[in-house]
Amino acid sequence: MSAQQLNQNSQSRFGRSMSLILPLAWRNLWRNKRRSLLTMLAIFVAVMSMVVLGAFMRAWSSATIVETINNLTGHGQIHALQYLDDPNIDYRIKAIPGSIANHLNSAEVTHRADRVRVPAMIRSERENSPVELLGIQPAQEKGLSFISEAIIDGRYLESNADKGIILGKKLADRLQTKLGRRVVLMSQHQDGSISERGYRVVGIFTSQPGIEKFNVFISIQSAQALLGIGSDISEVTFKLQSREQIAGFVQRLRNENSELDIQAWDELQPFTKAMIEMSDGSILIWILVSFTVVSFGLINTLLMAVFERMREFGLFQALGMKTRWLLLQILFESTFMMAVATAAGLIAGILIVIAFEGGLDLGVGASYFGAAQVVYPELDWSEVSYIGVLVMFLGVLASLYPAIKAARNVPVDVLSRATN
Amino acid sequence: MDKPIVICKDVWKIYQQGEVKVEALRGVDLDIFQGEFVSLAGASGSGKTTLLNMIGGLDSVSSGYVEVDGDDLSGMNKNGLADLRLSKIGFVFQAYNLIPVLTAYENVEFIMQLQGVPAERRRELSHEILGRVGIADMGERKPAELSGGQQQRVAVARALVSNPSIILADEPTANLDSKTSESLLELMAELNQESQTTFIVATHDPQVIEFTKRKILISDGKVAQDC
Numbered sequence: 187m188s189a190q191q192l193n194q195n196s197q198s199r200f201g202r203s204m205s206l207i208l209p210l211a212w213r214n215l216w217r218n219k220r221r222s223l224l225t226m227l228a229i230f231v232a233v234m235s236m237v238v239l240g241a242f243m244r245a246w247s248s249a250t251i252v253e254t255i256n257n258l259t260g261h262g263q264i265h266a267l268q269y270l271d272d273p274n275i276d277y278r279i280k281a282i283p284g285s286i287a288n289h290l291n292s293a294e295v296t297h298r299a300d301r302v303r304v305p306a307m308i309r310s311e312r313e314n315s316p317v318e319l320l321g322i323q324p325a326q327e328k329g330l331s332f333i334s335e336a337i338i339d340g341r342y343l344e345s346n347a348d349k350g351i352i353l354g355k356k357l358a359d360r361l362q363t364k365l366g367r368r369v370v371l372m373s374q375h376q377d378g379s380i381s382e383r384g385y386r387v388v389g390i391f392t393s394q395p396g397i398e399k400f401n402v403f404i405s406i407q408s409a410q411a412l413l414g415i416g417s418d419i420s421e422v423t424f425k426l427q428s429r430e431q432i433a434g435f436v437q438r439l440r441n442e443n444s445e446l447d448i449q450a451w452d453e454l455q456p457f458t459k460a461m462i463e464m465s466d467g468s469i470l471i472w473i474l475v476s477f478t479v480v481s482f483g484l485i486n487t488l489l490m491a492v493f494e495r496m497r498e499f500g501l502f503q504a505l506g507m508k509t510r511w512l513l514l515q516i517l518f519e520s521t522f523m524m525a526v527a528t529a530a531g532l533i534a535g536i537l538i539v540i541a542f543e544g545g546l547d548l549g550v551g552a553s554y555f556g557a558a559q560v561v562y563p564e565l566d567w568s569e570v571s572y573i574g575v576l577v578m579f580l581g582v583l584a585s586l587y588p589a590i591k592a593a594r595n596v597p598v599d600v601l602s603r604a605t606n
Numbered sequence: 607m608d609k610p611i612v613i614c615k616d617v618w619k620i621y622q623q624g625e626v627k628v629e630a631l632r633g634v635d636l637d638i639f640q641g642e643f644v645s646l647a648g649a650s651g652s653g654k655t656t657l658l659n660m661i662g663g664l665d666s667v668s669s670g671y672v673e674v675d676g677d678d679l680s681g682m683n684k685n686g687l688a689d690l691r692l693s694k695i696g697f698v699f700q701a702y703n704l705i706p707v708l709t710a711y712e713n714v715e716f717i718m719q720l721q722g723v724p725a726e727r728r729r730e731l732s733h734e735i736l737g738r739v740g741i742a743d744m745g746e747r748k749p750a751e752l753s754g755g756q757q758q759r760v761a762v763a764r765a766l767v768s769n770p771s772i773i774l775a776d777e778p779t780a781n782l783d784s785k786t787s788e789s790l791l792e793l794m795a796e797l798n799q800e801s802q803t804t805f806i807v808a809t810h811d812p813q814v815i816e817f818t819k820r821k822i823l824i825s826d827g828k829v830a831q832d833c
Binding site: 205206210213214217497498501503504505506507508509511 | 662664684685688689691692693697699703705706707708716717719720721725764
């Protein structure tokens with residue numbers, strides 16, 4: 187067969203050459219089982235941790251957002267200008283403008299509640315404490331905030347004119363008071379004087395430590411009466427059908443009225459937002475760190491495999507194997523290694539996430555950081571696919587160096603050096 | 607006589623080792639014809655393996671002209687030389703150089719696979735050639751499961767199976783005992799007779815030199831004797 191004929195038959199030889207190279211690459215992979223298995227173990231652990239960590243961090247972020255939204259923030263709030271800088275009785279909403287009210291009554295809004303929210307002092311017969319007083323519409327808070335479902339002792343407020351007060355457990359302990367006892371609330375009246383009124387403790391709630399210690403709930407009309415503000419309110423909190431609608435909805439409200447301060451949850455809770463962004467960033471960092479470590483291991487393994495087989499590569503070339511087939515053979519070896527380990531890592535990661543889909547209790551400590559105590563990891567199949575494709579791509583990319591080194595630097599006379 | 611299958615004209619090979627120039631070949635002129643069984647004899651460092659590498663396209667000449675079966679090697683690139691080796695030259699090495707992860711059959715089939723020979727034909731030819739070199743019953747064994755002599759027979763079978771014009775053997779008996787060496791040489795001689803394949807054997811083994819019909823002595827990078 188002449189060289190010219192060989193070139194003409196090159197296309198038909200492609201398939202046959204692949205049938206030579208693929209099994210050869212697979213068998214070479216297992217020539218040093220321990221080394222290959224250790225490298226595959228590193229890839230396996232890295233891929234598995236990427237899937238598991240990604241699912242847990244996403245679950246944590248999601249649960250933290252839900253927790254933040256449920257802890258009185260809602261999807262967004264409306265305040266009088268300057269209220270957020272100085273939340274006192276002077277900065278209140280006298281009436282919601284019609285254009286804003288129309289939006290709040292639209293189908294997008296699933297929950298909406300008006301609140302009075304001012305700083306106050308609470309005093310029992312033994313102790314006193316600074317608190318944040320919330321005058322709420324009990325029925326409207328259901329499904330919007332945590333309070334209706336957080337009562338562990340006593341009852342929830344029954345109407346907008348309920349005369350009782352609900353305290354957090356930690357605050358009740360601090361005040362050395364309990365259900366049925368009376369406490370006195372003091373706050374600044376709208377006329378500048380100090381207004382105080384006694385309330386009977388009708389319910390004890392539990393929540394995040396900060397809320398339990400510093401938030402007290404009375405009915406909205408009780409609060410308005412205490413402060414002498416008629417039907418004025420401090421804020422409107424709303425919840426939409428989905429979080430994706432928030433930015434657009436808030437922007438529409440802002441376009442309607444510049445006399446009110448309208449903000450989304452992530453603007454109201456910048457610390458939480460920063461924490462979530464940091465956790466998202468840490469996933470990316472983890473992926474990069476994991477993969478860098480894996481890449482070095484992979485390159486090292488392949489370099490060792492290549493250098494100890496230089497003589498063999500010389501033989502292949504002496505027998506007529508072209509450089510590109512040699513390159514492909516080494517790339518296939520790494521591809522096989524990556525594919526087996528990546529598939530195993532993805533499957534293990536998926537099984538671990540599924541095992542914890544019922545929820546993982548992070549302990550009470552998590553709530554001190556404003557995070558959810560229980561997270562529910564969920565698989566994001568696009569993320570799983572992304573990890574698989576990324577690891578495979580970067581793995582093959584990392585193996586290019588040893589492959590090119592083998593294909594370029596193998597001298598064909600390496601075979602004869604020992605015998606001259 | 608026909609046109610030579612190997613033509614070497616004033617072949618020089620100079621290696622640069624640091625600041626020292628080593629002249630491995632110093633103007634070799636040589637013609638080898640179809641069907642010859644030739645030994646390139648000489649002491650270690652005489653240049654016989656270097657000359658074998660030039661003829662096999664494994665190394666390039668510093669100056670001069672090498673032609674193999676009508677192809678001028680100096681005008682060929684890396685891929686062209688690979689194609690030449692694949693289609694026209696068979697190699698037998700001192701250290702056998704079989705592919706350790708392949709069985710004897712697969713080692714023999716390797717070149718045919720590179721050439722694109724269909725699987726059925728490959729298997730047929732590899733059975734035939736392994737039978738011819740006397741180890742048909744060991745075809746499924748991997749190199750590590752074969753003796754040195756058996757491995758060298760597989761290497762000869764691999765070199766022969768694609769029906770090359772020339773077989774270049776570099777110290778093929780160096781790792782074999784004298785009995786196995788003799789058996790291998792007889793086999794090579796038989797194959798040479800039957801197929802008229804040209805055998806060029808680089809060796810310093812007197813047993814091999816004695817066996818070949820044409821003896822070329824290489825000394826200090828030159829042809830010192832050709833008889």
